[in-house]
Amino acid sequence: MPKPKLAVYWAASCGGCDIAILDIEAKILDVADFFDLVLWPCAADFKYKDVEALPDKSITLTLFNGAIRSDENLHIARMLREKSVVMVAFGSCASDGCIPGLANLYSLDEIMDYSYKSAPSMESGTKTMPQPKTQVEEGELTIPTLWNTVRTLAQCVDVDYYIPGCPPQSDQIAAVIGAVIDILKNNKPLPPKGTVLGATEKSCCDECPRERNVKKIREFHRPYEIIPDPNICLLEQGIVCCGPATRGGCGAKCVTANMACRGCYGVPPGVRDQGAKMVSAIASVVDSTDPEEIEEIMKGIADPVGTFYRFTLADSFLRRTQK
Amino acid sequence: MSQVTLIIDGKPITVEEGTYLYDAMRELGIEVPAPCRYPFLAPRPVCRLCVCEIYEGEGPSKIVTSCNYPVKNGMVVHTDSQIAKEARKTALINLIQRCAPNRTLAELSLDMDISHPEWGHEHCTCIFCKLCIRACDELVGAHALSFQKMGKDDTTPIKLDAEKCIMCGACAFVCPTEHIKMEDDCDRALSHRDLRLGPNAAITLSFRQAVPNVPRIHAEDCIHFAIGGCEVCSEVCPKECIHYDDQDKIEEFDVGAVIVASGFNDFDPSVMKQYGYGKLPNVVTALEFEKMNNAAGPTGGKIVMENGREPRSIAILHCVGSRDQNHHKYCSRVCCMYSLKFAHLVKEKTDAEVYQFYIDMRAAGKGYEEFYQRILDEGANIIRGKGAEIVGCSRDRCKEGNLLVRCEDTLIGKFREVPVDMVILSTALEARKDAKELAHTLNISTGADGWFIEAHPKLGPVSTTTDGIFLAGVCQGPKDIPDTVAQGGAAAAQAMKLMNSGEVLLDAAYAVIEDSLCSGCRICNGLCPYSAITYDENTKISHVNAAMCKACGTCVAACPSAAISARHFTDDQIYAQLEAILS
Numbered sequence: 001m002p003k004p005k006l007a008v009y010w011a012a013s014c015g016g017c018d019i020a021i022l023d024i025e026a027k028i029l030d031v032a033d034f035f036d037l038v039l040w041p042c043a044a045d046f047k048y049k050d051v052e053a054l055p056d057k058s059i060t061l062t063l064f065n066g067a068i069r070s071d072e073n074l075h076i077a078r079m080l081r082e083k084s085v086v087m088v089a090f091g092s093c094a095s096d097g098c099i100p101g102l103a104n105l106y107s108l109d110e111i112m113d114y115s116y117k118s119a120p121s122m123e124s125g126t127k128t129m130p131q132p133k134t135q136v137e138e139g140e141l142t143i144p145t146l147w148n149t150v151r152t153l154a155q156c157v158d159v160d161y162y163i164p165g166c167p168p169q170s171d172q173i174a175a176v177i178g179a180v181i182d183i184l185k186n187n188k189p190l191p192p193k194g195t196v197l198g199a200t201e202k203s204c205c206d207e208c209p210r211e212r213n214v215k216k217i218r219e220f221h222r223p224y225e226i227i228p229d230p231n232i233c234l235l236e237q238g239i240v241c242c243g244p245a246t247r248g249g250c251g252a253k254c255v256t257a258n259m260a261c262r263g264c265y266g267v268p269p270g271v272r273d274q275g276a277k278m279v280s281a282i283a284s285v286v287d288s289t290d291p292e293e294i295e296e297i298m299k300g301i302a303d304p305v306g307t308f309y310r311f312t313l314a315d316s317f318l319r320r321t322q323k
Numbered sequence: 324m325s326q327v328t329l330i331i332d333g334k335p336i337t338v339e340e341g342t343y344l345y346d347a348m349r350e351l352g353i354e355v356p357a358p359c360r361y362p363f364l365a366p367r368p369v370c371r372l373c374v375c376e377i378y379e380g381e382g383p384s385k386i387v388t389s390c391n392y393p394v395k396n397g398m399v400v401h402t403d404s405q406i407a408k409e410a411r412k413t414a415l416i417n418l419i420q421r422c423a424p425n426r427t428l429a430e431l432s433l434d435m436d437i438s439h440p441e442w443g444h445e446h447c448t449c450i451f452c453k454l455c456i457r458a459c460d461e462l463v464g465a466h467a468l469s470f471q472k473m474g475k476d477d478t479t480p481i482k483l484d485a486e487k488c489i490m491c492g493a494c495a496f497v498c499p500t501e502h503i504k505m506e507d508d509c510d511r512a513l514s515h516r517d518l519r520l521g522p523n524a525a526i527t528l529s530f531r532q533a534v535p536n537v538p539r540i541h542a543e544d545c546i547h548f549a550i551g552g553c554e555v556c557s558e559v560c561p562k563e564c565i566h567y568d569d570q571d572k573i574e575e576f577d578v579g580a581v582i583v584a585s586g587f588n589d590f591d592p593s594v595m596k597q598y599g600y601g602k603l604p605n606v607v608t609a610l611e612f613e614k615m616n617n618a619a620g621p622t623g624g625k626i627v628m629e630n631g632r633e634p635r636s637i638a639i640l641h642c643v644g645s646r647d648q649n650h651h652k653y654c655s656r657v658c659c660m661y662s663l664k665f666a667h668l669v670k671e672k673t674d675a676e677v678y679q680f681y682i683d684m685r686a687a688g689k690g691y692e693e694f695y696q697r698i699l700d701e702g703a704n705i706i707r708g709k710g711a712e713i714v715g716c717s718r719d720r721c722k723e724g725n726l727l728v729r730c731e732d733t734l735i736g737k738f739r740e741v742p743v744d745m746v747i748l749s750t751a752l753e754a755r756k757d758a759k760e761l762a763h764t765l766n767i768s769t770g771a772d773g774w775f776i777e778a779h780p781k782l783g784p785v786s787t788t789t790d791g792i793f794l795a796g797v798c799q800g801p802k803d804i805p806d807t808v809a810q811g812g813a814a815a816a817q818a819m820k821l822m823n824s825g826e827v828l829l830d831a832a833y834a835v836i837e838d839s840l841c842s843g844c845r846i847c848n849g850l851c852p853y854s855a856i857t858y859d860e861n862t863k864i865s866h867v868n869a870a871m872c873k874a875c876g877t878c879v880a881a882c883p884s885a886a887i888s889a890r891h892f893t894d895d896q897i898y899a900q901l902e903a904i905l906s
Contacts (some may be wrong), residue, residue, distance in 0.1 A: 030798040036641070104608075117688060170478050184830055201840065202840060202841070202842040202884070203840075203842040203844065203883065203884035203886075204842070205842040205843060205844040205884075206842030206843070206863075212843060212845045213845060214845055214848040215845060215848070215849060216849060226735070233844075233845075235844075235846075242845055243844070244842075244844035244883035245883035245884060246882060248842065268840065268883075268884040268885060268886075269395060269840060269885070270840060270884075270885035270886075270894070271883075271885040272894070277882075277883045277885065278883055279882075280845045280881055280883070281881050281882070281883035283851050283881075284846060284847075284877070284880070284881035285846055285849065285850070285881075314453060
């Protein structure tokens with residue numbers, strides 16, 4: 001019997017998700033042993049045309065990480081969707097848009113202009129802009145065109161399952177892969193479509209070891225401004241922690257390391273907009289009724305969009321700014 | 324401890340070994356003078372007036388100071404023998420020769436047939452018994468007194484360290500010759516303090532009809548709690564009932580309903596400097612005047628001034644603190660009528676003239692207008708004009724006619740000054756200082772003036788926005804006794820209705836926390852205006868008490884993990900509505 005085929009792909013991503021897969025240590029040998037790897041650009045040299053040549057639904061599992069923000073991203077996503085039985089949005093970029101999704105706060109022109117012209121790190125004078133097509137002696141070279149809007153995988157193709165996290169925690173990846181192998185080996189039923197794998201049903205607070213009390217916030221601090229008490233809820237100490245509006249499963253690693261949850265595991269079940277939920281929750285516990293004082297307290301939160309929508313802007317109700 | 328038997332003036336008595344002879348004599352009812360003895364200080368014979376003649380075993384008699392001489396078995400004591408009398412007389416002459424005339428020693432010399440005592444000093448009545456210094460050191464613990472060198476013209480050998488003195492008066496109390504006196508700046512028969520409703524001593528019975536009728540220590544007035552000394556009350560208590568380490572205890576009760584009847588505070592008129600309350604004598608508040616009229620009060624129901632005499636004229640100032648833009652804008656509602664009642668009491672008990680200074684006479688209510696007419700007929704002077712100022716106009720603060728009330732009489736359009744002996748300030752009713760705190764505890768609300776807000780002014784006048792909590796009396800707003808009784812009855816009936824049915828009908832609309840989604844972040848805990856949310860320390864998740872929830876949705880909006888849903892208004896419903904509108 002031929003081995004089931006596995007594809008891992010990165011679109012608009014940093015590569016951290018691929019590293020996280022490699023980070024499952026010896027279990028990677030089980031993966032190699034059980035699956036026939038057909039595509040993994042980060043780890044091995046495969047050609048797109050070989051994958052394109054495969055019959056439809058011949059890849060059993062595709063772990064797709066990265067957001068969709070170019071024609072190339074979309075092309076590969078659609079191609080892998082056709083070839084795969086199970087399509088998994090792997091990691092925060094594919095699931096929620098993640099950091100690339102914050103590009104939706106600007107137009108493509110603004111981004112290109114800043115990145116290639118006005119950024120202080122750019123050498124002045126050259127102002128070279130990438131061109132979609134370039135004529136050279138050997139012929140015409142093309143590079144993929146960036147979109148004005150960054151999209152999640154599910155906004156572009158049909159997605160079966162989600163594994164959240166930036167990146168997903170290795171122990172959770174190992175557990176999911178173990179479960180997949182078990183299902184395939186023993187012919188077990190798949191979980192319902194749309195299930196979030198490798199995460200819990202409760203919020204990050206459920207795993208947080210800190211002591212929690214009734215919240216009354218009179219002042220917000222950025223992490224470098226105070227040394228927080230390691231045993232008390234960070235939000236109570238005025239550090240914006242997105243844990244309450246973030247799905248659990250990561251093991252509360254950040255808060256254990258005295259750093260507030262940034263929200264990478266995305267929305268908890270039932271929540272449609274992580275940032276809106278977080279804003280609503282924080283607004284409820286600010287301990288003042290005086291509008292001017294509230295204004296002053298709220299000034300303590302630098303970059304509210306980047307704080308509350310850091311990982312989910314592309315998948316939120318806001319999705320992008322309109323000018 | 325073993326018992327010893329002795330004979331005093333021919334009478335046998337058995338007492339415990341170690342008892343002082345003086346105490347054994349007192350048990351038999353035999354009194355000898357002992358001015359330098361104070362029961363709560365160890366005996367230290369100075370005056371030697373308590374001397375007795377004693378026979379112990381064989382041998383001649385001895386003269387001893389009975390106050391510090393321990394009894395012995397078989398002892399025979401003569402307190403009244405010739406030798407004892409002579410010794411006592413010699414001791415008294417010694418005392419007289421060192422001090423100035425004073426009542427204590429003068430009376431004793433009369434008793435001992437000294438017809439012409441030769442006083443040895445012109446000014447100082449101190450007999451150097453040291454009781455004052457010892458009381459200050461050993462009982463009070465203030466260490467404010469000491470002896471100083473005294474010349475012939477000095478008046479006292481006692482030196483006072485005014486920094487350390489706490490003005491307790493213990494030294495004056497123990498002084499046998501009234502050498503030390505506590506003096507008021509004028510000789511008052513009655514002070515404002517006596518008229519207050521609160522305690523006048525550090526340990527008192529709450530009031531005469533209190534149940535249980537036991538005294539209480541008021542720590543803020545008590546020497547023991549101030550500096551750790553005294554403890555005289557515990558020494559005199561034969562049943563050892565005084566416990567200084569007793570603390571307030573918090574008792575918890577499970578109840579079906581709560582009726583809030585927390586009442587009001589009396590407006591403190593000392594903030595209105597123009598009335599001189601607390602500074603001018605004989606300016607009293609309505610409540611203080613009420614206490615003066617109490618037959619069980621400090622004056623036995625007599626209307627008197629601080630000097631103990633009956634006033635010839637009394638002014639009653641209405642609207643002190645109420646109907647006043649600077650203090651309370653509302654009308655306190657009860658003052659007009661009780662002020663008229665005061666006029667009636669004054670007319671009934673004294674011959675004094677009564678002047679009422681009022682803005683508007685509010686005599687609404689059954690029989691009230693008629694009562695007003697009756698007071699007019701009784702001859703009270705009714706002046707329409709708010710009392711503007713009270714000034715003292717005599718050099719002697721305690722003289723009659725010292726007070727001058729100034730006002731504008733708006734009916735005759737003239738400025739008036741009325742000299743009176745006494746002024747009664749009809750002070751405003753104001754919300755209790757802790758009303759906001761109580762409101763927070765009970766989850767009810769207060770208005771701008773601090774009175775608790777009823778559920779509806781017409782349809783729910785005794786209930787509140789929180790189920791099972793009802794209001795009665797002035798805590799909801801100024802009202803007189805008939806209205807208070809009526810509201811109290813209504814509140815009791817509402818509470819009974821709730822409890823008698825044994826079950827409550829709840830609205831189906833309330834918020835629910837899904838256990839499997841709640842991770843106990845506690846964001847919702849402080850938000851519920853009805854205290855319906857509790858946090859379970861064991862399961863580490865929060866719960867909504869459906870019986871208390873009013874489905875306001877505050878927690879639903881705040882819940883960051885969508886674990887709370889309002890049963891009647893879910894997110895899905897709202898999204899569906901939005902989609903329908905936008906499609």
